[in-house]
Structures are given as structure tokens and as C-alpha cells.
Amino acid sequence: MSFLAQKKRENPPLPSTSMSILKKQCESKQSCKENAVTKLSMISSQEISVVDIVRMATETMSQCISQNSDCVAYDSSFLLQSEKSKDLELVLSLQAAAISFSKQQFDQARNRLSFCQRCASPEGTPLQRLIYYFAEALQEGISAERGEVSLQEAPKESQKCPAFEKAFDILLAASSDFNDRMPFCPVSQFTAIQALLENVASARKIHVVDFGIKSGTQWPILMQALINRNNCPLEYLKITVVGSSKEMLEKIGNELSSFAASLKIPFAFKMVISDLKNLDKHFFELAADETLAVYSELRLATLLAWPHHLVSVLETIKKLRPKVIVTIEVDSNTNAPIFLDRFNASLSLSAVMFDSLEVCMKQNRKSREIIESVMLRQSIKYLITSKGEESMHRQESVGFWRTLFRKLGMFEIALSNCALYQATLTVKSNPRWGSCTVECNGKGMTVGWKGTPVHFLTVWKC
Numbered sequence: 481m482s483f484l485a486q487k488k489r490e491n492p493p494l495p496s497t498s499m500s501i502l503k504k505q506c507e508s509k510q511s512c513k514e515n516a517v518t519k520l521s522m523i524s525s526q527e528i529s530v531v532d533i534v535r536m537a538t539e540t541m542s543q544c545i546s547q548n549s550d551c552v553a554y555d556s557s558f559l560l561q562s563e564k565s566k567d568l569e570l571v572l573s574l575q576a577a578a579i580s581f582s583k584q585q586f587d588q589a590r591n592r593l594s595f596c597q598r599c600a601s602p603e604g605t606p607l608q609r610l611i612y613y614f615a616e617a618l619q620e621g622i623s624a625e626r627g628e629v630s631l632q633e634a635p636k637e638s639q640k641c642p643a644f645e646k647a648f649d650i651l652l653a654a655s656s657d658f659n660d661r662m663p664f665c666p667v668s669q670f671t672a673i674q675a676l677l678e679n680v681a682s683a684r685k686i687h688v689v690d691f692g693i694k695s696g697t698q699w700p701i702l703m704q705a706l707i708n709r710n711n712c713p714l715e716y717l718k719i720t721v722v723g724s725s726k727e728m729l730e731k732i733g734n735e736l737s738s739f740a741a742s743l744k745i746p747f748a749f750k751m752v753i754s755d756l757k758n759l760d761k762h763f764f765e766l767a768a769d770e771t772l773a774v775y776s777e778l779r780l781a782t783l784l785a786w787p788h789h790l791v792s793v794l795e796t797i798k799k800l801r802p803k804v805i806v807t808i809e810v811d812s813n814t815n816a817p818i819f820l821d822r823f824n825a826s827l828s829l830s831a832v833m834f835d836s837l838e839v840c841m842k843q844n845r846k847s848r849e850i851i852e853s854v855m856l857r858q859s860i861k862y863l864i865t866s867k868g869e870e871s872m873h874r875q876e877s878v879g880f881w882r883t884l885f886r887k888l889g890m891f892e893i894a895l896s897n898c899a900l901y902q903a904t905l906t907v908k909s910n911p912r913w914g915s916c917t918v919e920c921n922g923k924g925m926t927v928g929w930k931g932t933p934v935h936f937l938t939v940w941k942c
Contacts, residue, residue: 528564529915530607530838531930534831537571538824545579567607570599574611575824577618581864582819586622593618602853606834613857614827614864621864654850656695661840661847663907663916667927668808668935669698669777671895671903675939676773677705678896679804683771684715689764689800691756691793692779693721696732700739707743716746720764724755756782757789761799772802781809781875794888798942805890805940809881811926811933814863815874822874826863829875830856832929840912878921878936890940894923903927 573595580589593615600612659665680686686706688699699719706714719736723729733749740747752763756779766772774797783790797805812829816822833856841848862873882892903918903925917928924938 529930530610530831530835531828531932533564533567533607534571534610534827535932537568537575538828540568541572541575566599567605570596570607570611571827574614574618575827577615578820578823581618581621582823584625586626589618589622606838607831609852610827610830610834613852613860614830616857617861617864620861624865651850651854654847655855657844657847658837658841658851658855659695659697661844661912662836663840663910663913663929664927664934665694665777667903667906667913667916667918668937670701670906671899671925672775672777672806672808672937673698673701673705674899674902675895675937676702676775676804676806678899679939680771680773681709682712683803684712685718685767685770686714686716687718687720687766687770687772689772689774689802690719690721691774691776693723693729693732694777696721696736698775698777699736703740703743703745703747707745714745716748718748718750718765718770720750720752722752722754722756722759724753726751726753729753756793757786759793759796761796764800766800772800774800774802774805776806777808778810780807780881784815784874784876790884791888794885794890798888798890801942803941804893805942806937807881807940808935808937809878810875811878811928811936812875813877813880815876815880822863826860828932829934830860832932832934836915836929839915842912878924878926878933878938881936881938882922885938885940890942892923893939893941895920895925895937895939900925 573592577589577592577596580586580592596611596615597619600608600615602609602612604612676688688702690696690699703717706717717740721729721732729751733751737747737749750765752759754763780790780793783793810829812825814822814825814829816825834852837848837851841851859873866873885892900918900920907913907916907918915930917926917931919926919928919933921933921936924936926933927935927937
């Protein structure tokens with residue numbers, strides 16, 4: 481790829497006032513760098529992770545912006561000696577390019593990205609891989625803004641070929657491997673099931689509505705817990721799932737039905753084929769004598785591009801009059817109105833993913849590479865290039881959801897100590913999950929990596 485070179489110009493002598501301002505800016509810039517390098521020196525090389533470096537770079541860039549100084553110089557004098565210091569400069573360069581992109585200074589952005597692309601690689605360290613995909617997305621964003629290329633759309637159903645279907649199966653297998661080996665889904669799911677059980681403890685007829693079933697691995701956990709209730713025998717369990725793929729839901733339903741039969745649990749599996757946009761209370765087969773629980777995992781955020789549909793879904797949930805509502809979402813504000821806020825939120829979240837993938841999937845390199853080069857690469861691209869309805873790939877922080885739920889007349893209930901203990905036990909079950917962090921957040925809980933939140937879990941009543 482060729483880049484536009486900046487023209488060199490002969491600068492006339494600056495007046496004394498300008499020289500004074502320039503001197504202050506240089507001192508300020510040097511102060512930012514020195515502060516960042518000091519922070520790096522306070523951490524041993526074994527402890528510095530992608531998460532640490534991105535966090536320090538963001539703090540450094542924020543300080544430079546507040547002092548109105550350019551944080552990144554592109555000559556050899558700024559190349560610091562240690563590898564971690566070079567990593568820090570790499571992130572700062574990427575952030576500087578994002579600032580230029582946000583100001584539509586595309587030549588300057590490309591000039592800064594050239595440094596990132598020289599130093600980054602999809603086969604490099606976790607940080608180099610992270611920088612590579614963000615730099616690639618910014619380059620694509622520049623080309624789209626300038627009308628140089630048109631962004632490719634995902635193939636429609638009618639355009640899918642056998643090769644695409646095979647690739648999809650490979651991606652599905654890698655995704656399943658990802659969910660099993662990474663801590664975020666298992667820790668959130670085990671805790672959510674514990675919270676759900678506590679709220680239907682005295683129910684004999686239980687109906688669970690799942691708005692985002694994924695692979696359905698959480699429901700065998702619920703079944704096993706229910707058959708161990710000595711004081712309240714289960715009469716039947718019904719699970720209704722909402723999804724757009726009938727074939728996939730039928731497969732999950734058959735697996736759950738077989739598992740329930742092996743435990744001798746009276747079980748019914750129902751499907752509502754919908755993309756959530758046009759749900760109605762009458763789609764669900766409700767019985768007056770059953771206790772209803774609603775479970776939504778990483779599903780509501782897909783409606784952020786259509787706020788009226790999001791509110792409609794929550795209103796429908798209220799009309800179902802559930803005993804409890806358990807929600808899990810990504811805790812990151814990649815839906816912020818300002819591009820740089822979205823960029824930094826995504827960079828922080830992606831740093832967590834690349835860092836934790838390196839640790840948790842070290843022995844499953846092929847799956848890791850697929851997750852990074854397809855799923856994470858696509859989500860990074862969407863953050864920078866998406867407009868309108870494509871913003872469905874964004875997330876909101878827990879504060880947004882709390883405000884929305886309360887506005888619609890729901891109230892949050894606290895996770896029990898038992899549920900929080902379950903989260904801790906799940907983290908301890910895998911030695912590779914040592915950097916997974918579980919923290920209370922108001923009445924809910926966040927599951928993260930090295931202190932950076934990834935998922936949040938909250939429990940609600942109408």
C-alpha cells in the first residue's frame with residue numbers, strides 16, 4: 481500500500497513569542513513521556529501486559545491532550561531503549577493516528593499509521609497483533625472516507641457457497657473453543673444460574689425464557705442443580721428460546737431434551753423464531769401456575785442501533801411478569817457518540833481479549849488465530865467504519881443499562897454472597913484464569929481481566 485508523503489517545507493525563523501510557546505510544548509511533551517516511562521520502570525518486565533501498556537498509553541495521551549501537546553514524535557530520538565517502552569510508543573502512535581482520523585486529517589493519520597504497520601504483525605506479540613488490526617481498520621476507514629474503496633458487505637444467504645459454509649463451520653468450532661477456554665462466559669454463566677436458582681427456589685413448575693441461548697451449555701448446569709433440590713421436587717422444566725436460526729435452535733433443543741431425559745426431568749423445549757425486533761407476549765406459551773424466569777446473555781446490545789426495538793423488547797419482558805430477570809452484557813462503552821471515546825473503549829477491551837487469548841488458548845493456537853483474525857478483526861473494523869444500522873456491533877457500559885431498566889420500572893436486586901462465591905470458585909477451577917478478576921459493581925458483578933471489566937451481570941425484578 482502506498483502512502484501520501486508529507487511535503488517538506490522550509491520554516492522561517494520564529495518570533496520570540498512563538499519560540500516560548502514551542503519550548504513549553506516540548507517541555508510538556510517530554511513530561512508526558514517521562515511520566516509514562518517512569519510508570520513502566522515501576523513494573524517488572526514479567527508483570528507488564530498488553531492491558532498495562534494500553535492503560536498507560538491512554539493515560540499518557542489524555543494527559544498530553546489536556547496539556548495541548550503532541551505526545552508522539554516520529555524521529556529516532558524518541559525511540560526508547562526497552563522493548564516495553566517501544567510497545568508504549570507503538571500504542572501512542574496508534575492513538576495519535578486515531579486523533580488525526582477523527583479530525584479528518586487523513587494524510588497525517590496515514591503517516592502515523594505507517595510507523596504502526598512497520599512494527600506490527602498478525603503473527604507478532606499480542607500487542608503487535610492488536611496494533612496491526614487497529615491500524616488496518618483505520619487505513620480502511622480512511623479509504624472509505626475518501627471514496628477510494630467501498631466497504632465489503634457480508635454475503636447474503638442467497639450468495640453463500642459451500643466454501644463459505646465450510647469456513648463458517650470452522651469459525652463455529654473456534655468460537656466454541658473460545659467460550660470453553662476463556663473465563664468470561666463460564667464465570668458469568670455459573671453465577672447467573674446460581675442467581676436464577678435462588679429466585680425460583682420454591683417453584684415446582686419452572687419456565688425459563690432465554691433471549692440469547694448461544695450453545696445452551698448453561699442449562700444442563702441448571703438441570704443438575706434442580707434435581708438435587710430435596711425439599712422441593714421439580715414437576716417440570718420448560719425452556720423457551722428466542723433466535724433467528726430454526727436449524728440451530730432445533731439442534732440445541734434435541735441435545736437439551738436428551739440430557740433432561742437422562743436425568744429423568746420432565747422437560748419441554750419451545751422456540752420463538754425472531755430477531756427480537758418484533759416480539760409479542762403471545763409468542764410465549766405461558767401457564768398460570770408456572771414460575772417464569774428471563775435470561776439474556778450478550779443479546780440486548782445487538783438492538784442498540786434500534787433504540788425503539790430495544791425498549792419494545794424490555795416492555796415485552798415486563799408484560800411476561802417474570803419472577804426474575806438475569807442479564808449479562810459486555811461492560812464497555814463502544815457506543816459513545818464521540819469517535820475517540822469509542823476508539824479508546826474498544827482498544828481497552830481488545831487489549832484484554834488479546835492478552836487473555838494468549839494465556840488461555842496457548843495450547844490452541846489455531847483457534848486463537850481464527851478468533852483474532854476473523855471475529856476480533858471484524859469487530860475492530862466495525863467500530864471504526866460502521867454507520868447507521870451497522871452500529872449493532874457496539875456495546876454500552878453497565879450504567880447505561882441500569883438507567884434504562886429503572887426508567888422502564890424495573891428494580892435491581894443484589895447478588896447473594898453465595899452467587900459471588902460461585903464466581904470465585906469458577907475462576908479458581910482453571911489455573912490459566914488466574915488473571916480473571918471478579919468484582920462487585922453496585923448490586924451486580926463484573927468479570928474482567930487484570931482489573932479491566934469485560935462482562936457485567938445484574939439481576940432485576942419488575
